[in-house]
Amino acid sequence: MTVKYEKTKGLTDKPLTYCPGCTHGIVHKLIGESLVELDILDKAIGIASVGCSVFSYQFFNCDGQQAPHGRACAEATGVKRVLPDNIVFTYQGDGDLASIGIAETIHAANRGENITVIFLNNAIYGMTGGQMAPTSLIGQKTTTSQDGRNQADHGNPIKISEMFSTIEGVAYLERVSVHNPKNVIKAKKAIKKAFQYQKENRGFTMIEVLSSCPVNWGMKPVDALKWVESDMIPVYPLGVFKDKGVNDEKN
Amino acid sequence: MAKVLMKGNEAIALAAIKGGVDAFYGYPITPQNEVPEYLSKHLKANGKVFLQAESEVSAINMVYGAAGAGKRVMTSSSSPGIALKQEGISYIAAAELPCVIVSVMRGGPGLGGIQPSQADYYQATRGGGNGDYQLIVYAPESIQETIDIMKESFDIADYYRNPVMVLVDGLIGQMMESVDFDKPVKERFLPEKDWATNGTKNHPGKINVANSLHIDPNNLEKHNIHLQEKYNTIRKNEVRYELVNFDNPDFVIVAYGTMARICRSSIELLEKEGISVGMIRPISLFPYPKEAFTKIPNKVKGLLTCELSHGQMLDDVLIANNGKHKVGFFGRSGGMVPDPEEIVEAIKNFDERVVN
Ligand SMILES: Cc1ncc(C[n+]2csc(CCOP(=O)(O)OP(=O)(O)O)c2C)c(N)n1
Ligand code: SF4
Numbered sequence: 001m002t003v004k005y006e007k008t009k010g011l012t013d014k015p016l017t018y019c020p021g022c023t024h025g026i027v028h029k030l031i032g033e034s035l036v037e038l039d040i041l042d043k044a045i046g047i048a049s050v051g052c053s054v055f056s057y058q059f060f061n062c063d064g065q066q067a068p069h070g071r072a073c074a075e076a077t078g079v080k081r082v083l084p085d086n087i088v089f090t091y092q093g094d095g096d097l098a099s100i101g102i103a104e105t106i107h108a109a110n111r112g113e114n115i116t117v118i119f120l121n122n123a124i125y126g127m128t129g130g131q132m133a134p135t136s137l138i139g140q141k142t143t144t145s146q147d148g149r150n151q152a153d154h155g156n157p158i159k160i161s162e163m164f165s166t167i168e169g170v171a172y173l174e175r176v177s178v179h180n181p182k183n184v185i186k187a188k189k190a191i192k193k194a195f196q197y198q199k200e201n202r203g204f205t206m207i208e209v210l211s212s213c214p215v216n217w218g219m220k221p222v223d224a225l226k227w228v229e230s231d232m233i234p235v236y237p238l239g240v241f242k243d244k245g246v247n248d249e250k251n
Numbered sequence: 252m253a254k255v256l257m258k259g260n261e262a263i264a265l266a267a268i269k270g271g272v273d274a275f276y277g278y279p280i281t282p283q284n285e286v287p288e289y290l291s292k293h294l295k296a297n298g299k300v301f302l303q304a305e306s307e308v309s310a311i312n313m314v315y316g317a318a319g320a321g322k323r324v325m326t327s328s329s330s331p332g333i334a335l336k337q338e339g340i341s342y343i344a345a346a347e348l349p350c351v352i353v354s355v356m357r358g359g360p361g362l363g364g365i366q367p368s369q370a371d372y373y374q375a376t377r378g379g380g381n382g383d384y385q386l387i388v389y390a391p392e393s394i395q396e397t398i399d400i401m402k403e404s405f406d407i408a409d410y411y412r413n414p415v416m417v418l419v420d421g422l423i424g425q426m427m428e429s430v431d432f433d434k435p436v437k438e439r440f441l442p443e444k445d446w447a448t449n450g451t452k453n454h455p456g457k458i459n460v461a462n463s464l465h466i467d468p469n470n471l472e473k474h475n476i477h478l479q480e481k482y483n484t485i486r487k488n489e490v491r492y493e494l495v496n497f498d499n500p501d502f503v504i505v506a507y508g509t510m511a512r513i514c515r516s517s518i519e520l521l522e523k524e525g526i527s528v529g530m531i532r533p534i535s536l537f538p539y540p541k542e543a544f545t546k547i548p549n550k551v552k553g554l555l556t557c558e559l560s561h562g563q564m565l566d567d568v569l570i571a572n573n574g575k576h577k578v579g580f581f582g583r584s585g586g587m588v589p590d591p592e593e594i595v596e597a598i599k600n601f602d603e604r605v606v607n
């Protein structure tokens with residue numbers, strides 16, 4: 001019997017803690033696969049953040065640290081500076097990265113820290129029960145914007161990839177989505193490429209992954225995936241925002 | 252190395268290098284800037300890590316990262332900066348990661364001032380971070396003592412897997428003294444850091460995690476009990492204090508750091524007037540040297556707690572004294588440093604200063 005497919009060795013056997021239909025798990029799988037395929041799992045240190053992925057240090061089959069809310073990029077910097085030959089990545093939600101941890105993230109990017117940030121944007125604070133995030137869409141109803149987010153009170157959804165594309169220290173930056181198989185394949189390529197860049201010491205890499213939160217969006221899992229396509233992608237267009245490697249080759 | 256004349260803050264930095272520091276992360280703030288300035292030059296030159304962070308919040312989390320990775324790591328700051336570090340300090344203590352935190356106190360509260368103060372005793376010993384945790388806190392009174400403690404503090408942090416805070420004030424940071432960097436440090440058996448998150452290639456078959464999350468209350472309580480047991484071991488083994496002029500005192504002063512230095516002069520002045528005053532000088536603030544108070548002769552007329560604050564260590568004095576003697580208090584704050592004569596007067600008018 002030939003093995004056609006097996007669970008990646010990049011993840012442990014610990015059961016995931018995510019809700020049914022949540023796409024956090026898919027992103028975990030893509031990271032695990034990338035670490036194995038690039039043969040860097042035994043050098044990797046994953047920094048878990050505070051959000052639904054707070055237990056991710058139990059899921060990645062490598063060393064890990066659990067960071068205070070928003071501080072993952074500072075922790076990753078601390079690790080990478082003393083262990084430059086290791087692979088260091090963070091896994092952060094949009095509340096963690098785009099709100100409380102924006103300073104840590106911008107400065108890690110600006111220093112060109114040779115780390116990889118996996119930024120999971122689900123336009124909501126999942127773990128705390130569906131409060132508004134800086135990434136929530138205009139009109140989106142959350143437990144703290146019950147009439148829908150409006151620009152006058154809350155500003156506009158913060159576009160992290162667009163913002164970070166202006167930062168010199170960023171080597172590779174792409175926004176992907178995991179709402180259908182075609183996009184999952186693209187997301188995998190992007191994540192793997194980010195780790196490849198880190199292996200080559202090219203600088204700061206970040207992959208923004210649009211992800212669904214069926215529970216706190218109040219949708220069935222399939223409808224949530226549709227909402228990613230119909231409502232999120234128009235605000236957060238997919239694509240490569242920065243690729244220093246490609247530019248370097250052109251120059 | 253023979254004796255050298257050196258400024259306190261630079262001596263702290265050089266002592267850290269002698270203590271084997273691998274990495275420094277910090278953010279500028281007066282009056283401790285010479286610490287990072289010195290290290291920025293000398294750590295890099297020795298292939299070690301120096302990084303100026305974007306804030307104290309980031310700096311302490313970089314410390315968490317590097318400490319978790321198994322390295323000897325430190326940060327340094329002053330009052331408002333230490334306030335910002337409290338979140339990270341709580342996480343580091345919870346995750347049982349070793350590191351050294353230098354706190355050069357200035358006047359507060361708020362932005363306060365930049366002159367010497369001891370108003371961060373609570374901050375150091377009670378903490379502003381959440382949860383049942385303790386730092387090991389040392390409060391040296393001279394640059395020499397600061398150097399000796401700095402060098403040893405990395406070993407102590409590693410030994411207990413606990414953050415150590417070296418608490419000085421702007422005066423010690425800014426003054427100059429002739430000092431010796433080569434005094435031997437007490438040998439401790441330090442096991443391999445087999446818990447370091449440095450990649451499973453360094454410890455095959457085992458995943459290492461630096462973590463403070465214990466979602467099951469049973470496990471969290473177990474973890475807390477384990478921490479308390481560790482703190483009790485520290486209470487047993489790491490108490491440090493000096494008894495000054497304890498032969499036959501009429502009064503006993505309790506003071507630490509710069510204030511203790513000033514009180515030494517006051518004690519000499521009082522001696523000339525025929526008033527014999529002893530001093531308990533706590534060197535470790537956690538663990539607090541309670542046992543020193545058992546050595547106070549019964550006939551003593553009172554204990555005068557002297558601080559560059561309006562009374563923070565006073566709480567620990569009252570606890571240690573346990574109602575036995577009258578306790579008085581003398582304090583200046585905001586960067587105002589008293590003359591020895593002010594404490595002489597306070598002893599003479601002790602009855603006006605009694606707080607219990
Ligand atoms: C300092 C601090 N503030 C607030 C919280 C509470 N908290 C936990 S998770 C979270 C939001 C997480 O949202 P996000 O980063 O978007 O992750 P998600 O759960 O959506 O994946 C907050 C506010 C905390 N743990 N620490
Ligand atoms: S709350 Fe939302 S983001 Fe969190 S696990 Fe559930 S579905 Fe996923």
Ligand SMILES: [Mg+2]
Nearest residue numbers: 093094124126
């Ligand atoms: Mg979120």
